[in-house]
Amino acid sequence: MKNLAIKAENISKQYRLGEVGTGTLSHDLNRFWHKLRGNEDPYLKIGESNDRSKKGTSDYVWSLREINFEIIQGDAVGIIGRNGAGKSTLLKLLSKVTKPTTGSFKVNGRIASLLEVGTGFNPEMTGRENIYLNGAILGMRRHEITRKFDEIVDFSGVERYIDTPVKRYSSGMYVRLAFAVAAHLESEILIVDEVLAVGDSEFQKKCLGKMGDVSRGEGRTVLFVSHNLAAVQTLCNKGIMLENGLIKYQGDAKRALDFYISSGNSSSNSYNDANKKINTISKIQIVDSNYNLRNNFNFNETIKFLFDFNLSSEYIDKVEFGLQVIDQKERVVFSNNKKTSSFLRDLNNDFSIECIVPKSVLVPNSYKVTVALHIPNVAYISHLDEVVTFNIEETGTDFYQYSGSDYGCVFLECKWGNR
Amino acid sequence: MSEQQWTEEIKSHDSLFSINIKEVWSYRDLLMMLVKKEYITFYKQTILGPIWFFVQPILTTLIYVLLFGQIAKLSTDGSPQIAFYLSGITLWNYFSECLTKTSSVFKDNAAVMGKVYFPRLIMPLSIVVSGLMKFAIQFGLFISVILYFTLVKESINPNAWVLITPLLLLLMASFSLGMGMIFSALTTKYKDLVFLLTFGIQLLMYATPVVYSIASIPEKYKWILIANPLTGIFECFRYGFLGSGSFDPSSLIMSAGIITIILIIGVVIFNKVEKSFMDTV
Numbered sequence: 001m002k003n004l005a006i007k008a009e010n011i012s013k014q015y016r017l018g019e020v021g022t023g024t025l026s027h028d029l030n031r032f033w034h035k036l037r038g039n040e041d042p043y044l045k046i047g048e049s050n051d052r053s054k055k056g057t058s059d060y061v062w063s064l065r066e067i068n069f070e071i072i073q074g075d076a077v078g079i080i081g082r083n084g085a086g087k088s089t090l091l092k093l094l095s096k097v098t099k100p101t102t103g104s105f106k107v108n109g110r111i112a113s114l115l116e117v118g119t120g121f122n123p124e125m126t127g128r129e130n131i132y133l134n135g136a137i138l139g140m141r142r143h144e145i146t147r148k149f150d151e152i153v154d155f156s157g158v159e160r161y162i163d164t165p166v167k168r169y170s171s172g173m174y175v176r177l178a179f180a181v182a183a184h185l186e187s188e189i190l191i192v193d194e195v196l197a198v199g200d201s202e203f204q205k206k207c208l209g210k211m212g213d214v215s216r217g218e219g220r221t222v223l224f225v226s227h228n229l230a231a232v233q234t235l236c237n238k239g240i241m242l243e244n245g246l247i248k249y250q251g252d253a254k255r256a257l258d259f260y261i262s263s264g265n266s267s268s269n270s271y272n273d274a275n276k277k278i279n280t281i282s283k284i285q286i287v288d289s290n291y292n293l294r295n296n297f298n299f300n301e302t303i304k305f306l307f308d309f310n311l312s313s314e315y316i317d318k319v320e321f322g323l324q325v326i327d328q329k330e331r332v333v334f335s336n337n338k339k340t341s342s343f344l345r346d347l348n349n350d351f352s353i354e355c356i357v358p359k360s361v362l363v364p365n366s367y368k369v370t371v372a373l374h375i376p377n378v379a380y381i382s383h384l385d386e387v388v389t390f391n392i393e394e395t396g397t398d399f400y401q402y403s404g405s406d407y408g409c410v411f412l413e414c415k416w417g418n419r
Numbered sequence: 420m421s422e423q424q425w426t427e428e429i430k431s432h433d434s435l436f437s438i439n440i441k442e443v444w445s446y447r448d449l450l451m452m453l454v455k456k457e458y459i460t461f462y463k464q465t466i467l468g469p470i471w472f473f474v475q476p477i478l479t480t481l482i483y484v485l486l487f488g489q490i491a492k493l494s495t496d497g498s499p500q501i502a503f504y505l506s507g508i509t510l511w512n513y514f515s516e517c518l519t520k521t522s523s524v525f526k527d528n529a530a531v532m533g534k535v536y537f538p539r540l541i542m543p544l545s546i547v548v549s550g551l552m553k554f555a556i557q558f559g560l561f562i563s564v565i566l567y568f569t570l571v572k573e574s575i576n577p578n579a580w581v582l583i584t585p586l587l588l589l590l591m592a593s594f595s596l597g598m599g600m601i602f603s604a605l606t607t608k609y610k611d612l613v614f615l616l617t618f619g620i621q622l623l624m625y626a627t628p629v630v631y632s633i634a635s636i637p638e639k640y641k642w643i644l645i646a647n648p649l650t651g652i653f654e655c656f657r658y659g660f661l662g663s664g665s666f667d668p669s670s671l672i673m674s675a676g677i678i679t680i681i682l683i684i685g686v687v688i689f690n691k692v693e694k695s696f697m698d699t700v
Contacts, residue, residue, distance in 0.1 A: 004423055015698060028608075092697070096429060096536035099694040105429040111536075119534040122456050124463045133456055136449035137535055165463075 003073045003108065005189055005221040006094070010103035011067040013089050013245075014060055063089040065245045066103070071238070073108070073188075076215035076222040078236035078253050080229070080260045085242040087225045091193050094223065109188025109221070112138055114179070123167035127158060127177055130166050134181045148184045155210070156180035157203075176203055183210050189221045190214055211235055229257055230394040261296045261393050268389045269295045276310060276350070280382040281371055283308035286390050296391045299364060299411075303357040303390065309373060309382065310350050317341050319381055323355060324370040325362070326386065333367065333409040340373070363411050364394040443538045453545035458552060472556040476512065480504045487630045494635040496663040498575060502561075502568050506657050507629035509561045513554040513588075514595050514649065515620050520546045521599025522616055525607045525696050532697065539693035540686070543600055547592045554588070565660055580659030580666070587652045594648055594678045597685035604692035628653045632664050648674040648681075 064086045071077055079087050093100050095113035120137040121130050131152055135145040145152075153159050156176040158169070166174060182190075192211065212235055215222040226232055232239070232253065239256025241249040249259040270293060271284040285306040288294045297303055311319060322337040336355065345351050369388045373381040462468045483504040487493045495503040521543045525532065528542055568575045606612045627649045636644060644650045651667075651674035658666035 007423075007425075092533075093429070096694075097533055098697040099429065100431045102431050104431065106425040107427045107429065108423070108425050110426075113535060120531045122460060124460045125456060129455070129459065133452045136446070136452040137531065137537055139446065139537060140448075141445075142448040142451075 004070050004106075005073040005075070005108055006069075006071040006223075007106040008067055008069050008103070009106070011064055011090075011093065011100050011105065012062060012102045013064040013086075013093060013098075014101040015063050016060055062245050064093070064100075064242075067245075067247055069240060069247065069250055071221060071223070073221055074215065074219045075238045076211075076224065076236040077238040077240060078232035078256065079223060079225045079240045079242065080227075080232060080256060081242035081248075084244075086245040087242055088193060089245075090242070091191050091223065091225055095191055107189070110139070110186075111189045111191060112182065112185040112187035113191040114182040114193065121166055121174065121178060124165055126165055127153075127162040127169070130177065131181055134178065135185070138182060138185050139187075140185060144186065152177075152180045152184050155183065155206075172203070179203075179207055183207070183214070187220070189223070191223045193225045208235060228394070229260070233257060261298060269293055271384065271387045276308075278310050278312055278349075279315070279373070281307060281309040281373060281384055284369075284371060284384070284388050286369075286388055294390070296393050299362075299392055299394070300360045302359045303362075305355040305357070305369065307353050307355070307371065308351065309353075310348070311340055311345075311373060311381070312349055315340070315373075315375075315381060316345075316349075318375050319373050320376060321353065322372050322374055325357075326368045326370060327409055328366050331409060333362065337376070360413070361410050362392050363407050363409065364392045365409075366391045439538065443540050443544075446538050446541050449537060450541050450545050450548065453541065454549045454552070457545070457549035469556055472553055473560055476505060476508050476557050476560060479508050483508070483630055493631045496632045496634060496657075496661075496665075498657070498661040498663045499568050499572070502564050502575060502661055503632075503657070504630065505561050505564055506660060507653065509554070509557045510587075510591065510653060510656055511624060511627070511629045512557060513550055514591050515624070516553070517547050517550045517592065517595035518599045518602075518620060519616070520550070521596060522602035522606060523613070524599070524603045525692075526603075529697070540689065543596055543603070543689070546599075547596050550592075551588070561660075575660075576662035577660050578658075578662055580655060583655060583659065587656055590652055590675055590678050591649070593682045597678065597682035600685035600689040601681070604688045604696075607692060607696045623647070623649075628657075632657070634665050645670065645673075648677040650674070 067086075067090065079090060081087050091113065092098050094105060094107075095111060097113075120134050122133060125133065131149065132142065132145055136142070153162055156173075156179070158173045158177055161169060161173060166177070169177070190211075208231055211222055211224070214220050215235070222235070224232060224236055236253040238251065239249070239253035240247060241256045241259050249256050269286040273280065273282045276282045283306070285293060286295070287304045287306060288297065289302045289304065291304070291306075294303075305323065307321065309321070319340045320337040321340055321343075322335060324335040325333045327333050338355075340351065343351050343353050367390055368386040369390070370383075370385050371387065372383040374383070375381070465471065480501055484500045487504070488495070488500040520527075524542045524546065525539075532539065532542075565575070565577065569577060602612060602616050606616075626643050626647050628644065633641070633644055633650060633654055651670035651672075654664055654666045655668075655671050657664050
């Protein structure tokens with residue numbers, strides 16, 4: 001059996017919604033009264049799972065509920081989940097910023113957390129002073145920092161500015177310095193939350209490399225929270241997927257990512273108009289090759305659009321079915337039209353058609369789809385503007401290296417070679 | 420298979436007295452860095468720098484001499500008014516600054532504390548220690564005034580009790596630390612107390628022999644002063660440096676007792692709140 005670094009038992013965290021303050025005293029007194037009589041905290045029994053989009057009935061929500069997991073020493077664990085799934089709460093509990101409502105963690109080794117780089121930097125102090133201050137906040141002794149000082153400065157690449165107050169730094173330099181300090185911390189367990197959001201791609205790569213060294217080379221345990229799925233994939237060997245405060249999957253990192261991508265399919269992947277009228281598009285669905293409704297796709301997956309519509313006989317020879325795929329910058333990525341006369345129809349002139357989008361063309365991004373029944377350049381018979389959406393996620397591709405820069409809309413497999 | 424080793428357990432409930440002094444000690448370098456930070460940020464981009472620390476006590480002393488000495492004609496037990504008021508102000512400044520700053524320590528440092536763990540006790544401790552820096556400067560001013568009155572004017576006679584000053588400082592620091600921690604723990608949830616505190620500190624000044632001596636207080640109000648642990652400290656300080664006033668060592672011992680109790684209560688409450696204050700601050 002391998003040694004465990006962290007063991008979580010029945011971890012729950014309850015938060016109170018709304019304005020904390022109103023009614024606090026009465027709740028506190030009630031709690032105290034129950035405690036005095038040796039009863040359980042009455043507010044622990046209530047509370048609902050943390051689904052931020054729905055209006056709940058209770059003021060209390062469970063940000064995490066009865067989480068159990070074990071992390072083996074030397075593992076790099078990616079913690080993934082949608083916004084509000086409880087990832088950051090979990091890390092906050094682990095880094096002892098706040099305590100769990102119930103349950104306990106057992107930890108073997110010193111934990112260092114890198115929750116948001118640059119917290120604890122003082123703008124008035126120089127880079128050198130801030131390295132010492134930040135290192136001390138993270139739990140380093142002065143002589144430890146002195147010993148690693150040159151290494152830290154070297155890694156950050158801001159040597160020239162080291163005796164300048166950090167308020168004169170660019171935000172990138174700020175982050176570089178902060179990451180450098182934390183990365184050189186001698187801790188057995190490193191917790192990293194979304195640090196790679198800033199900094200240029202060169203530095204992001206450097207950070208990823210450093211974190212890889214930390215987990216693989218030095219045998220330290222890394223917990224990594226990120227929405228950058230590609231980074232999770234390259235860095236982590238294990239994954240924990242959270243949803244609404246519960247663990248949905250834990251185990252292999254790649255499987256956790258697949259789980260993540262295929263989950264969270266919300267309403268926008270289908271459109272349904274129950275009263276089927278003449279000459280309208282009544283139903284749209286976005287599915288994968290097995291006809292499962294999906295929102296999120298891998299880059300190398302085929303996407304299918306399913307459409308149901310009705311078209312009266314007089315139009316059939318003239319009308320085309322058209323679709324447009326639009327990216328987040330409102331650019332039309334491509335459009336496609338097909339004569340309706342080329343499809344089969346039933347006796348009521350109802351059509352059920354599908355459109356297959358080839359894989360490995362659309363680059364990771366969010367897309368909206370507009371569809372229409374139209375007579376080219378003459379009239380729209382039925383028109384649904386940006387009615388469904390889907391995402392291409394970054395997994396197993398090299399696109400993450402370019403995140404932030406505009407990669408364009410589509411990926412073309414060009415042939416390269418020497419002349 | 421060997422038994423799994425754990426170095427630490429993070430639990431939802433801790434016992435009231437689980438204060439990890441060893442951990443606080445291991446973060447002593449952080450304490451020094453925070454003091455240094457306080458120092459650096461104060462002087463950066465000021466021209467006069469530490470001179471500012473002189474301006475406030477000098478002006479306050481002059482106003483007190485005018486107001487309480489000349490107009491209200493309060494007794495100073497025969498000591499020169501300037502030395503008398505300056506002694507009160509020097510001590511009071513240290514106490515009130517430590518108390519005010521400590522009581523808002525969670526609020527002021529929420530950004531850092533919400534991201535990184537370190538023993539929270541370090542923060543109030545650093546406030547008390549960096550307050551000493553300012554105190555040292557003002558104390559220097561006070562000493563030069565004392566030397567003037569002792570050597571030039573020969574109107575006051577300091578005695579051996581001046582040697583107890585470090586202990587007085589320690590007591591005062593402990594008192595402001597204890598009170599400040601109690602308030603800081605409560606203000607994270609109940610912000611009303613912030614208003615109460617600013618007001619309370621003002622009132623406390625008048626219940627402390629800052630601008631008057633205990634001898635000039637009518638017998639029926641004396642219990643207020645005796646209940647105030649600062650009284651013993653202030654009276655002892657004056658007795659040592661000015662060689663005047665009524666000082667009773669037993670009152671100092673009582674002060675020490677009350678302060679120790681308050682400090683313990685403060686540390687316990689602070690320790691309880693620090694683990695979950697982020698959820699309410």
